[in-house]
Amino acid sequence: MPSWPNSKETSDDDDEFMSEFSSMQMEYFQTPETVIDPSFCGLVIESDRRCILHRQRAGKFVAFEGTDTGRRFIGCATEDGVNCGVLEWVDAPWPVILQRCLTKLWDMYHEQNLGRAQDNEAHRTEVAKLHKELDYLANQYSQLVDDVSKLFDYQDGIKSHDMDCTSQAINELKEKKRRLEEQAKIELQMEKLKLKKEQRCILQSQADIIQNTRKAMKEIEVDRDHLKEEKKKLENVIAELLKVGHGCKEKLDKIKEVVMEE
Known part of the structure; x- marks a missing residue:
């Protein structure tokens, strides 16, 4: 040291x-x-x-x-x-029993943190997958817009029905893209809320560990005081027994002297 x-x-x-x-x-x-x-x-x-x-x-x-x-x-x-x-x-x-309790509490704490980390990693993988799909759809949408523009350039005489079908396909792609973007935003918001909740849980766990440690220390002090009181009572009983034993010994000595005189 x-x-x-x-x-x-x-x-x-x-x-x-x-x-x-x-x-x-x-x-x-x-x-x-x-x-x-x-x-x-x-x-x-x-x-x-x-x-x-x-x-x-x-x-x-x-x-x-x-x-x-x-x-x-x-x-x-x-x-x-x-x-x-x-x-x-x-x-x-600390006493051995308290050290074992602390070791168990910290093992539980690290185990929970490991589970949260694994869940976060899986969630990040899923969000990355959604972003990749969203980029792919965006590229498809851009390509479709280019194709539609070329179609308008070369087929000015196309029927209104075909134009309606093309517009419908574009609208469907736009709607799908919008839904995916909203879903990605919701996932990100849920992730933020989850991280905040986990942070609160960690802080609460730290406070509980400190509180439990102090409680255990108080219980040990109470047990120690109780043992001291029991020790004092036992010492008093032994003193009384020794006092009674000395009195009996004196009586036996007197009886022995009377017998010897006779």
Whole structure:
């Protein structure tokens, strides 16, 4: 875990810290994702410690990733502080049961996100297919308009019935093109609404995870207090039993003395 040197230390101490820093494994330099918590945020003002890499004052963060969700830690407050990793954990690791619950919740979260991503990909493929069909129909329509123009140039004497049929075919193509354009617009609007709904679901899921984590922590504290009370009761019972045992021993000693005198 990286150290936090005091700003009043000498340059020799800085060299020593940098030497220790360069020998560390890179796996320690991964800062977890964080969530905003008004009760624990901002810069560390209790001390003048600074990050070794950036020489900047440390910041307060709350982890929002994996089994460390909800744990508070001290980290680098710079924009590229992700390379500095967790500099100091404020909270101890959660109990094993709570870590398993967090792992299950995150697995469910990633599974839902994967399903949404697959659905979005399938929908984008379908929309692209509709756009391709729409372009193809537009090309057909343009070609038909050219053919009709040529027909008007070479067959000025065509019967009105044939002209009506040609106009009807053009109108049908126009109507089909219009329907396809409307369908494509509706699909795009539905896609936007769906993405907004999914975004709201993700934000709600994050809020639920934080709430469940805090609830689990409170339940663990209640169980711990209950165990302390039970321990005190047991200690009192043992003390009473020892007190009664000492009284019986004194009586036996007196009886033994009377028997010895007789």
